[in-house]
Amino acid sequence: MGADPSRKPISLHDVELAALSAAGGRAEFGELVRRHGSAVRGLLRRMGADPATADDIAQDAFLKAFESVAEFRGEGTFAAWVKRIAARLYLRRMKRDALMVLEAEPREPEPAFAGFADAAGRIDLDEALKGLSPVERMCVSLCYGAGLSHSEVAETLQAPLGTIKSHVKRGLDKLKARLDPCGEAGSRAHG
Amino acid sequence: MDEQGADFRDPEFERSLERLFARTPVLGDNDAFAAGVQARLTRNWRFRTTGIAVAGVAGGAVAASQILGSGLVSQVQRASTQSVRAVDAVYHGATSNLDLLSLVTPSAGLFWVVSGLLILAAVVGATRVLDEV
Numbered sequence: 626m627g628a629d630p631s632r633k634p635i636s637l638h639d640v641e642l643a644a645l646s647a648a649g650g651r652a653e654f655g656e657l658v659r660r661h662g663s664a665v666r667g668l669l670r671r672m673g674a675d676p677a678t679a680d681d682i683a684q685d686a687f688l689k690a691f692e693s694v695a696e697f698r699g700e701g702t703f704a705a706w707v708k709r710i711a712a713r714l715y716l717r718r719m720k721r722d723a724l725m726v727l728e729a730e731p732r733e734p735e736p737a738f739a740g741f742a743d744a745a746g747r748i749d750l751d752e753a754l755k756g757l758s759p760v761e762r763m764c765v766s767l768c769y770g771a772g773l774s775h776s777e778v779a780e781t782l783q784a785p786l787g788t789i790k791s792h793v794k795r796g797l798d799k800l801k802a803r804l805d806p807c808g809e810a811g812s813r814a815h816g
Numbered sequence: 817m818d819e820q821g822a823d824f825r826d827p828e829f830e831r832s833l834e835r836l837f838a839r840t841p842v843l844g845d846n847d848a849f850a851a852g853v854q855a856r857l858t859r860n861w862r863f864r865t866t867g868i869a870v871a872g873v874a875g876g877a878v879a880a881s882q883i884l885g886s887g888l889v890s891q892v893q894r895a896s897t898q899s900v901r902a903v904d905a906v907y908h909g910a911t912s913n914l915d916l917l918s919l920v921t922p923s924a925g926l927f928w929v930v931s932g933l934l935i936l937a938a939v940v941g942a943t944r945v946l947d948e949v
Contacts, residue, residue, distance in 0.1 A: 684849075797826075
C-alpha cells in the first residue's frame with residue numbers, strides 16, 4: 626500500500642489514506658472521518674440509536690479504527706470496515722445497558738402506504754425502518770447496512786441463530802411491504 | 817452475505833435494500849464531527865507520548881540511581897587501572913625476553929620457543945584483563 630505522503634489527503638484514495646494513517650498520520654485519518662463519518666453515524670441511527678448515542682459510538686468506532694487501521698487491507702471498503710466496528714460497539718453498549726430484548730414481540734406494522742418516497746421519488750428507508758420493532762430494525766440494519774452475516778449477529782448478541790434469522794425475515798417482510806408494495810424497489814433504488 | 821437469503825427469498829429486493837443502506841446523506845455537522853474525532857485523536861496521542869516520556873525519564877532515573885548505588889563507576893575505574901598495569905607488565909616481560917634473545921645465536925627452534933612464550937604472555941594478559949572487567 627505505497628502512498629505518497631507529499632500529496633494532499635483530499636486527493637488520496639481511502640486505501641492510501643489508511644496506509645498513511647497506519648504510519649501515524651492523524652490528518653490523513655481525519656480525511657477518512659470526514660468522508661465516512663456521516664455513513665457510520667447514519668447506520669447507527671438506522672439501527673435505532675438516538676443521535677447523541679450514535680455520535681458517541683461513531684467517535685469511539687473511529688478511534689478504535691485508528692488504533693487498528695494497519696489491519697485494514699483494502700479488501701472491502703473503508704466505510705464498511707468502520708461500520709462493522711461501530712455496529713459491534715453499539716451492540717455491546719446495548720447489551721451492557723440491557724437495552725435489547727431479543728425475544729420481544731414484534732410491533733404491529735403501521736398500515737402500508739404506497740411506498741415511502743420523497744418529492745424526487747426516492748425511497749425513504751429511514752421512514753420505512755420506523756415501522757419495524759427495535760430488534761428487527763437492528764438485525765436488518767446489521768445485516769444489510771453493516772454487512773454482518775446472521776451468524777456474526779447471533780455470535781455478537783449471544784443469541785440463537787434461528788432467532789436472528791426470524792427477526793431479519795420479519796423485518797424484511799415488513800420493509801418489502803412498505804418499500805416495495807408493487808415490486809418496484811429495485812428500479813427506483815437505482816434512480 | 818451468503819446466508820442472507822436463506823429464509824427470505826428475494827435477492828433483488830435484498831440487493832436494492834443494500835443499495836438503500838449504502839446511500840447515506842451527508843449530515844450537516846459532518847465537519848464538526850470529524851473535528852471532534854481528530855481532537856480526541858490528538859488528545860490521546862499527547863497523553864500517550866507524555867506517558868512514554870514520563871516512563872522513560874522515571875526508568876532512566878531508577879537505572880542511574882541503581883548504577884550509582886552499586887558503585888559500578890569506581891569498580892570500572894579500578895578494573896581499568898589494573899588492566900593497564902597488567903598489559904604493561906606483559907609488555908615489559910616480552911621486551912626483556914627479546915633483550916635476552918639478542919645475546920644468543922638465532923635459530924629456528926629458538927624462534928618458535930620465543931614466539932610461544934610471547935603468545936602465552938599475551939593470552940595471560942588478555943585473560944587477566946577480561947577477568948578484571
